[in-house]
Amino acid sequence: MNEDVEGDRPQRAAKRPDEGFQGRRTTTLSDVARLAGVSIATASKALNGRAQVRAETRTKVLAAAEQLSFSPNGLARSLLSGRSGTVGLVTHDLEGRFSIPTLMGAEDAFGSGKVSVLLCDARGDSIREQHHIQALLGRRVDGLIIVGARPDPRPSLGNMPVPVVYAYAPSDDPQDCSLVTDNVGGGRMGVEHLVACGRTRIAIISGDASYGAAKDRVIGAQQALDEAGLELVGGQALFGAWTEDWGRGAMRGLLAKHPDVDAVLCGSDQIARGCLDALRESGREVPQDVAVMGHDNWEVLASNARPPLTSIDMNLEELGRRAAARLFEAMEGNPAHGIETIPCRLALRSSTAS
Amino acid sequence: MNEDVEGDRPQRAAKRPDEGFQGRRTTTLSDVARLAGVSIATASKALNGRAQVRAETRTKVLAAAEQLSFSPNGLARSLLSGRSGTVGLVTHDLEGRFSIPTLMGAEDAFGSGKVSVLLCDARGDSIREQHHIQALLGRRVDGLIIVGARPDPRPSLGNMPVPVVYAYAPSDDPQDCSLVTDNVGGGRMGVEHLVACGRTRIAIISGDASYGAAKDRVIGAQQALDEAGLELVGGQALFGAWTEDWGRGAMRGLLAKHPDVDAVLCGSDQIARGCLDALRESGREVPQDVAVMGHDNWEVLASNARPPLTSIDMNLEELGRRAAARLFEAMEGNPAHGIETIPCRLALRSSTAS
DNA sequence: TTGTACGCGTTATCAA
DNA sequence: TTGATAACGCGTACAA
Numbered sequence A, B: 001m002n003e004d005v006e007g008d009r010p011q012r013a014a015k016r017p018d019e020g021f022q023g024r025r026t027t028t029l030s031d032v033a034r035l036a037g038v039s040i041a042t043a044s045k046a047l048n049g050r051a052q053v054r055a056e057t058r059t060k061v062l063a064a065a066e067q068l069s070f071s072p073n074g075l076a077r078s079l080l081s082g083r084s085g086t087v088g089l090v091t092h093d094l095e096g097r098f099s100i101p102t103l104m105g106a107e108d109a110f111g112s113g114k115v116s117v118l119l120c121d122a123r124g125d126s127i128r129e130q131h132h133i134q135a136l137l138g139r140r141v142d143g144l145i146i147v148g149a150r151p152d153p154r155p156s157l158g159n160m161p162v163p164v165v166y167a168y169a170p171s172d173d174p175q176d177c178s179l180v181t182d183n184v185g186g187g188r189m190g191v192e193h194l195v196a197c198g199r200t201r202i203a204i205i206s207g208d209a210s211y212g213a214a215k216d217r218v219i220g221a222q223q224a225l226d227e228a229g230l231e232l233v234g235g236q237a238l239f240g241a242w243t244e245d246w247g248r249g250a251m252r253g254l255l256a257k258h259p260d261v262d263a264v265l266c267g268s269d270q271i272a273r274g275c276l277d278a279l280r281e282s283g284r285e286v287p288q289d290v291a292v293m294g295h296d297n298w299e300v301l302a303s304n305a306r307p308p309l310t311s312i313d314m315n316l317e318e319l320g321r322r323a324a325a326r327l328f329e330a331m332e333g334n335p336a337h338g339i340e341t342i343p344c345r346l347a348l349r350s351s352t353a354s
Numbered sequence C: 001t002t003g004t005a006c007g008c009g010t011t012a013t014c015a016a
Numbered sequence D: 001t002t003g004a005t006a007a008c009g010c011g012t013a014c015a016a
Helices: A029-036 A040-047 A055-067 A074-081 A097-113 A126-138 A183-196 A214-228 A244-257 A267-279 A314-329 B029-035 B038-045 B055-065 B074-081 B099-112 B126-138 B183-196 B212-228 B244-257 B269-281 B316-331
Strands: A086-091 A116-121 A143-149 A165-168 A177-181 A202-205 A263-266 A289-297 A310-313 A338-342 A345-347 B086-091 B116-121 B144-147 B164-167 B177-181 B200-206 B263-266 B291-295 B309-315 B338-342 B345-347
Touching: A029 A040, A040 A055, A040 B338, A074 A177, A074 B074, A086 A097, A086 A126, A086 A214, A097 A116, A097 A314, A097 B116, A116 A126, A116 B099, A126 A143, A143 A314, A165 A314, A165 B126, A177 A183, A177 A314, A183 A214, A183 A263, A183 A289, A183 A310, A202 A214, A202 A244, A214 B099, A244 A263, A263 A267, A263 B144, A267 A289, A289 B126, A314 A338, B029 B038, B029 B055, B038 B055, B086 B099, B086 B126, B099 B116, B099 B144, B099 B316, B116 B126, B126 B144, B144 B316, B164 B316, B177 B183, B177 B316, B183 B200, B183 B212, B183 B291, B183 B309, B200 B244, B244 B263, B244 B269, B269 B291, B316 B338
Parallel strands: A086 A116, A086 A143, A143 A165, A165 A177, A177 A338, A202 A263, A263 A289, A289 A310, B086 B116, B086 B144, B144 B164, B164 B177, B177 B338, B200 B263, B263 B291, B291 B309
Antiparallel strands: A116 B116, A310 A345, B309 B345
């Protein structure tokens, strides 16, 4: 049991109380300095590319660092600089469809640089949210992104010691910085596309009326209809649930009462899938007889539909990237206020190709 | 522009060079100590519930901390303790279906306690993976979880300064600790369920043959068929793609050649959805005439199917939790080795209810 | 060009 | 019971 390995300074071996893993101490800057035969300060300057160091010395230090596979301790750096280089991302919809692209966008916008994302799932529970936020603040995150589960306003966190950006679900305080998808614009875009395809007998099968998203999309669609001088088939949008079942049932009812319908704008891709099924079973051809549009552009549903489904894409990744950008700006001292709306995008497939 | 706000110690105001946000310095332990009229050491003890402090003093300190809404600097703590209380989670499939539940399980297992998750998306790129790992190591994560995009073995990261656990995609080094889903067992479970439902003319429509998962599931199914003394309808499993289209086409072919088939085990829920469509259009009743099973238990596909789809659930959340647990053990000095397999679970719905 | 010394915010150890 | 002090690992004035 004599310590004849790693011959250098065995007397430190017993100093650390609680060596969880492998008992191998991580190498520090002073290890590098010692091996290179210089002071810690010089080693630091050499490694950080400071100018005041002789080329030969720098080479020596770099070699030593390489040999010891030195990696500077970010915690120590952060402690010194006052910024941790991390942001907290608290999501309320990790299992769901909406937070993931947002998260990807944010991770994307940060990832390349020197910022890492600490992820927490609060699952719609404000107690848990508070808990996570305290933990993140304790870790001295430089900022927070709060991702909601649905686009309805949520209570503000109030004054926080770091900048906060709300994504998908806006804060109810207009002083906060929020980013949301443009549901009104999405609905409008849907109708405009159908009109451009030459449709005039348009119906809307929306989702759960308790969601602001459902109503907003209908509002936008109605605006576009008005501008085109068209009446909604059936007189009003149909509200129900975000399911295929609802889409099927509603479509059947619609066909029974208004067999001359030539386009259906759906509140989600799931609803649209139900519509497509009902139409096929009634013998209608899509898009020849009836055009169908979804919303969300959920790839697995839209691409695999028969025919593949034209859908409104909410640009969630862009929303995430933008949230990250806004947070970044706020961290630099230029906070934005109010609600910023990210425009939708048309994902064109065959279900409307006129 | 006189500083007559926050009256306390304005002379420090100009000390910090780079006040990104609000110019408000975060309160430190020494602020608390000063306000409470005690030393830093005493304040620390009081806040951490150490015994050697008078009750009255503790109250005083607690009050001061409360008043200043003090939150201890985790970075300083970590620097001292040598553990950051964070783990890095590198995923290769953030947009996909499999990493999210795994991630949730891991977040769940850690989240309640004192560990936070740093998330990185490497997108299947080993360069990016290496980059992220270096960044995480620089942040002194206490461990790493590597989540693959599919269950085929992947190259080991080799010796790392912290414990590593591989989830979903195992490492090719048996000395590493990996957790995977039981694809063989899942296939077996599928056939056993169909046999228990009284089916004897079973066919298999699998996915992309280049995936180990596709082949493994078939192997397990074949074992169960052998044990039941049954022959596979068509003599062999059909391989194709992970799409509804493939499921539809394959099912049609199957019905043409083997109209007496009474059960189909599918390689995924998407494939199963295609099967169901083809069966319905051929006039077959599910499950009366033909039972159909999926794999993955992808809620949005399985629950909304007609009829709702029985599926094999891979227990990915459990896999994530287990990965977190194994990582935790390794961090405590008890690393596990080899590949651990998480059993599947039957998600029973109407498409097989005999 | 190099080295010394200080501070970042905590906790633990000792002495008072 | 309390307080001064030494770490933790690094960057950076300042002195040599």
